[in-house]
Amino acid sequence: MSTAAGTPATPAATTPAGQLSIPESRITGGRLRDDFRGMNVVWRRELIRFARNRVRIITALVQPVLFLFVLGTGLSPVLKGGPHGFDFKTFLFPGILGMTVLFTAMFSAISIVWDREFGFMREMLVAPVRRSALVVGKCAGGATVATLQGAIIIVLAGLVGVPYSPTLILTLLGEMALTAFGVTALGVLIAARMSQVESFQFVMQLLVLPMFFLSGAVFPLADLPQWLAVLTRLDPLSYAIAPMRTAVFEHIQVAPSLLKTLEPAITWDGWRVPLGLELGLIAAAGIGLLVAAVAQFSRPE
Amino acid sequence: MGSPPPSTVSFSVTSNPQMAGPRTDNSAIEVIDLYKRYGDLAAVQGISLIVAPGETFGFLGPNGAGKSTTIKMLCTLVVPTSGTAHVAGYDVVTERNEVRRRIGLVFQDTTLDDYLTAEENLRFHADLYGVPRVAVKIRLQQVMEMVGLWDRRKSEVKTFSGGMKRRLEIGRGLLHAPRVLFLDEPTVGLDPQTRSHIWNYIHGLRKREDITIFLTTHYMDEAENCDRIAIIDNGQIVAVDTPEALKASIGKDRVEIQTDNNIDAIAALKDRFGLDATESEGAITFHVNGGEQFVPLLFSEFLIPIRSVRVARPTLDDVFMNYTGRTIRDAEASAGERMSTNPWMRARNRR
Numbered sequence: 001m002s003t004a005a006g007t008p009a010t011p012a013a014t015t016p017a018g019q020l021s022i023p024e025s026r027i028t029g030g031r032l033r034d035d036f037r038g039m040n041v042v043w044r045r046e047l048i049r050f051a052r053n054r055v056r057i058i059t060a061l062v063q064p065v066l067f068l069f070v071l072g073t074g075l076s077p078v079l080k081g082g083p084h085g086f087d088f089k090t091f092l093f094p095g096i097l098g099m100t101v102l103f104t105a106m107f108s109a110i111s112i113v114w115d116r117e118f119g120f121m122r123e124m125l126v127a128p129v130r131r132s133a134l135v136v137g138k139c140a141g142g143a144t145v146a147t148l149q150g151a152i153i154i155v156l157a158g159l160v161g162v163p164y165s166p167t168l169i170l171t172l173l174g175e176m177a178l179t180a181f182g183v184t185a186l187g188v189l190i191a192a193r194m195s196q197v198e199s200f201q202f203v204m205q206l207l208v209l210p211m212f213f214l215s216g217a218v219f220p221l222a223d224l225p226q227w228l229a230v231l232t233r234l235d236p237l238s239y240a241i242a243p244m245r246t247a248v249f250e251h252i253q254v255a256p257s258l259l260k261t262l263e264p265a266i267t268w269d270g271w272r273v274p275l276g277l278e279l280g281l282i283a284a285a286g287i288g289l290l291v292a293a294v295a296q297f298s299r300p301e
Numbered sequence: 302m303g304s305p306p307p308s309t310v311s312f313s314v315t316s317n318p319q320m321a322g323p324r325t326d327n328s329a330i331e332v333i334d335l336y337k338r339y340g341d342l343a344a345v346q347g348i349s350l351i352v353a354p355g356e357t358f359g360f361l362g363p364n365g366a367g368k369s370t371t372i373k374m375l376c377t378l379v380v381p382t383s384g385t386a387h388v389a390g391y392d393v394v395t396e397r398n399e400v401r402r403r404i405g406l407v408f409q410d411t412t413l414d415d416y417l418t419a420e421e422n423l424r425f426h427a428d429l430y431g432v433p434r435v436a437v438k439i440r441l442q443q444v445m446e447m448v449g450l451w452d453r454r455k456s457e458v459k460t461f462s463g464g465m466k467r468r469l470e471i472g473r474g475l476l477h478a479p480r481v482l483f484l485d486e487p488t489v490g491l492d493p494q495t496r497s498h499i500w501n502y503i504h505g506l507r508k509r510e511d512i513t514i515f516l517t518t519h520y521m522d523e524a525e526n527c528d529r530i531a532i533i534d535n536g537q538i539v540a541v542d543t544p545e546a547l548k549a550s551i552g553k554d555r556v557e558i559q560t561d562n563n564i565d566a567i568a569a570l571k572d573r574f575g576l577d578a579t580e581s582e583g584a585i586t587f588h589v590n591g592g593e594q595f596v597p598l599l600f601s602e603f604l605i606p607i608r609s610v611r612v613a614r615p616t617l618d619d620v621f622m623n624y625t626g627r628t629i630r631d632a633e634a635s636a637g638e639r640m641s642t643n644p645w646m647r648a649r650n651r652r
Binding site: 033034037038040041044045048049052053118119120121122123124125126127128129300 | 376377378380398399401402406408410411412413414416417421422425426428429430431457473
């Protein structure tokens, strides 16, 4: 990442011996290069903070583990009636991956609010770097961190009847990364409009929890009452969980009778939404939210 | 009182005759009729000033007077409602990035990343400002040695005391060799000993670096450290000059003496020197030009034995009082009500 080294545009400042000096060559470098540096700093910082904060990684594991092993085990007898028997935890697993990504990415994004008020973000906002670069870096950082946290959950796959197939793991990682990017972009957009740290609770209660519960992370989306069916189809997270569940179901044996109830794909009035469209919707939402977040952050004060 | 025209006489104490910079003949900071309104609140109301290269310029005023808003406009963080400002020769609105490359900013509240080491904080800063790799290594050591933190460079910032954090931030602000360093309340929230340490670093910095310093403070004693100060109140500059000149403009020194016979002494002061003196709590007080020169005269000509003498120069407090009609403490008390900042948030950061 050597930046403008070697191409001094102006001669180095002549300074008397003993005085601190720096070549004026730093006053070069295109805007794109500046932006890349800015993006890179934000992204690397996010990773370093994630890696150093072991307590956060471990506490972030508590909720998924509770859902997977306590809720999953508790609800398993309900599904035992079928001819082959089916572990509800297996069904739950992709939903829990989605949940982990949702919460980690949202937390990482919303941290901008206090980072901007009391932290290093203020320092970055006064640097000669465009704000759009900082926003893109933040989304990339949040996405990476959330995917890594999700990858830790993937380690538990074997305990809930999901095979450690390389293709499955890669598919899940890719889909988690896409989801994480979209969620971070949404979080950054909200954070840009949030002026108080206290508002974080509102975001969690009014947005994140409904998104999670309506996404089909913890129950099948087939055969729902009309009102709930509509709400689940409006939840963008549904289109992120469905591809992950589809991927898991492709790698395990599910009885056809059960598959009707547990149908992983989303249907619109009986029409199965293709996998490509589901992923496309998430990608489009992510890009749209990113553009909105950049616009929101770039407003002059 | 309307704002007086900005003093155009540059007052430079830099020991370095050579001014390296993009436009050596220009002023470091040039502000013309700057306004900033937030809805109904007029935070800054028509500020004009010129700061010469190499000068240490202080912005003195109570909290809420418009100091921070002005510094934010000069640092390109806030867009002025009207008026213009140039820093290091560039316009703060139209040439924002050019300004940003040439300024260092130390915020009132710490903006270090606690989870990163001191060195990582500085390296990220160098990356953000595009300091060439080859220069970073040398420069990093220079600034960290200057603020006395070189041996702590591998420590995470969360292990640092408030004073160490502030020093690190000053070092960070200098890392990209800015032409102008902005210090927003550089010593606020620090204990007196640490405050004086920070000032030692700032003085050392003025000797070693060819740099203009623009700082805000509401501590009168700190404003004394500046080459020139501007007194700001209610978003307007009410006086600009050297601390000495400002105090001199107030006039006479205050002299307090204790004698064996105060009544005779007061009469003698009137007869011999034409001074009106008053007595309170056993001491005689009078005002005279050049108090320190007057005291030897007093001793040689006074027949009544003098037990003690105290000569007090007018302080910047007196200056502030003279220009605004109130003390800085009173001003802060009333300004506190106008401040929109969430007190909980501010308190949180002072940990």
